[in-house]
């Protein structure tokens with residue numbers, strides 16, 4: 099088995115742990131910065147939870163966030179769907195990242211009525227899937243707040259946030275969160291941002 103296969107098997111095992119709801123031991127979110135300011139700025143704002151998910155973990159996280167925030171939800175789907183098969187998907191994901199590709203999205207979200215766009219995704223090859231960059235370039239984010247969240251087999255969210263900041267124009271970024279199955283941490287993160295529904 100080559101290195102890539104070994105790495106992917108590890109990701110798969112950790113990812114399955116998350117899907118089964120027992121992924122509580124991996125990395126925790128870093129504490130929110132300027133909590134009071136973020137609470138003041140995001141409380142009462144109109145929220146969209148936009149997410150991409152290949153195998154369902156990020157979908158489950160997004161649906162939990164919807165339940166806790168009362169925001170609207172939108173699933174980002176590829177116009178050319180990713181294969182169901184793991185190796186074919188990892189190969190395509192790797193190539194898209196290498197090419198700095200912008201895979202087309204099926205349909206289009208109307209962002210105009212939202213102040214806060216929560217953007218959820220699985221970590222693919224240590225960063226956000228390139229279709230997230232398509233999403234970030236496909237609408238007008240100026241003046242909006244992006245709240246990133248992810249699921250992963252263990253990789254941190256930090257690199258993806260740094261990369262997304264280079265892609266999207268005119269938006270500010272609030273504290274991101276990697277969901278590892280710990281609902282209490284998710285609750286604390288949303289509360290720190292002022293996003294828990296009243």
Ligand SMILES: Cc1cc2nc3c(=O)[nH]c(=O)nc-3n(C[C@H](O)[C@H](O)[C@H](O)COP(=O)(O)O)c2cc1C
Nearest residue numbers: 113151152153154155156220223224250251252253
């Ligand atoms: C193409 C691909 C690449 C991945 N790369 C990473 C990675 O770099 N680091 C990591 O921790 N997990 C990685 N994973 C595991 C996923 O991030 C993890 O299983 C995630 O929870 C899947 O979310 P989803 O079910 O919403 O697709 C990768 C999975 C796939 C399919």
